Amino acid sequence: MDWLHAVCLGLLQGLTEFLPISSSAHLILVPVLSDWPDQGLAFDVAVHVGTLLAVLTYFRGTLVRLSADALASIRRRHFQGDGKLAMLLVIATIPIVAAGLLLGDSAEAYLREPLVIAAANIGFGILLWVAHRGWRGRRDESTAGLGDALWIGLAQILAIIPGTSRSGITMTAGLFLGLAPTAAARFSFLLAIPTIALAGGWKAMQLALSPAPAAWDMLLLGAAISAIAAYACIGAFLALLERIGMTPFVAYRLVLGAVLLWVFV
Known part of the structure; x- marks a missing residue:
């Protein structure tokens, strides 16, 4: 991996992790649609660490308040401030943890196909549009x-x-439940923190058991670019969501899905 490869993938991960357009799909498609080799597990871990640092930094004030209110709620045995929201984020994380333990990496391994990505982009893109409209x-x-x-x-x-x-x-589900678009986005971003941390921790453990050498300079570069791009993306998305809505992202998903169908069918 050279520096251009690392920068492009770090930028791609940072820009797509928190937008409703699937970062994993874009990372999978890069080696399929280009001459670049698969970036490997180590780089995936590095860029996810970057996005985790971005969301932790962006919501640092909120996280301090959630943690303090959660501890106060436990001590007083009654919800204090945002203690309830903190508990709900923990509860919302449980299903993906259970699914991860049951399925491991097998589901993603069998589903890493362009046609699956195309169908998911189109189908869930339409569902997002229905929820938003x-x-x-x-x-x-x-x-x-x-x-x-x-x-x-x-x-x-x-x-x-x-x-x-x-x-x-997660934004689609929040919209169907009656959350305002920005509220659905904030809940999704806060939920990303334990989800990415747990998934990244699992991948990091796999990496630690792997004998493959790591190119630390490229990993650090990818993580840094991913963190910067993700931080900027979160702020821009929340600021513009009420103005632009979900339609541009739905349109992008439909175009991407159609192109993949045209190329691979």
Whole structure:
């Protein structure tokens, strides 16, 4: 891997992780549609660490408040401030953890095909459009309840299918539940923190057991680019979401799916 390869993949991961267009699909397609080799597990871990650092940094104030209120809620045995939201984020993480333990890497391994990615982009893209156009909720994420957290958590399991988009499917579920677009996005981004941390930790453990050497300079470069791009992307997306809506991302997904069908069918 050279520096251009690392920069392009880091930028791609950072820009697509939190947009509803599937980062995993783009990373899978790069070696399929170009002369670049597969970037490998080590690089995947590095760029996911970058996006994790970005979301931790962006929501640092919110995370401090969630942690303090969660501890206060435990001590007083009654929800304090955002203690309920913190609990709901934990509950929403449970389904993907259970699915990961049951399925391991087998589901993604069998589904890493361009036609699967095409179908997921089109199908879940249309579902996102229906949710955004038909369910104009105005609820804030602080109004979410146990049922909301479970449904969003269950929806996140579908992100195991490449092309679905973890952020896309959780935002779709939030919109169907009546959350405002920005509220659905914030809940999705906060939910990404434990999800990416756990998935990255699992991949890092696999990497530690692998005898393959690591190109640390390229890994650090990819992680840094991914972190910078993801941080900028989160801010821009939240600032522009009410103005531009989900339609541009749905259109992109449909075009990408159509191109993949045209190339590989």
